[in-house]
Amino acid sequence: MPKSRAKSRKSKSAPASAAAPTRRNVLKLAGGGVIAATGAAGAGIWGVSSFRAYAAEHDLSRVGEGPVTIVQIHDPQCPTCTALQKQTRAALRDFDDCGITYLVADIKTPEGAAFARRYRVPHVTLLLFDGDGELHQTVQGLQQASQLAQVFAAHKAAVA
Structure with a gap:
């Protein structure tokens, strides 16, 4: 009997794959x-x-540092603001490397709220500045990208 017990102990040993x-x-x-x-x-x-x-994109101190600047007064929780941001970015794709800077004044931040108060505008608004930081045009409300592209082209031509 002692031999059978020894065999049963060997069969209960750990598998080879777990050993090393x-x-x-x-x-x-x-x-x-x-x-x-x-x-x-x-x-x-x-x-x-x-x-x-x-x-x-949120550095509002860049307004007036040379290129034409478009600033969106933006509430990140507003679906209309988000839609305007999407349309603005789509319109700006036609102006790659053409000297137009796009910035966002988030009204949920102290800087963005102060910027909106300075120009007395609500959210869902675009402010178009020349290279010296002078406001030339205000666009309020949701616009389509094609309309915005025309507005941006006219603004760029007017201040150039």
């Missing part, structure tokens, strides 16, 4: 770690880039 990691398993884990690290680095770079673009 194989080279293949280590390489799989290392590959997964590299992929995860690459994904995290990419997300970090995208996040920094997005933040920089957001900060530049």
Whole structure:
């Protein structure tokens, strides 16, 4: 009987795959770690880039620093403001690298609210400035991209 008990103990031992990691398993884990690290680095770079673009677009001190500037008075919780922002960006695609700066005065921030008060305008408004920071035109309400493109072209021609 003692021999049968010894055999049963051997059959209950741990499987060979759990005893020691194989080279293949280590390489799989290392590959997964590299992929995860690459994904995290990419997300970090995208996040920094997005933040920089957001900060530049909301830097209202850029009004009057040379190029023609369009400032949207914007409430981020307003669907009409968001629609105007989408239409404005679509209209500005025709003006790539043509010396038009697009900025956003977010009325939920102290700077954006002060900017809107200074020009006495509500949200859902675009303010068109010349290169010296002088206000030339105010566009209120939701407009289509084609209409805005015409307004931007006329403004650029008038102040050039």
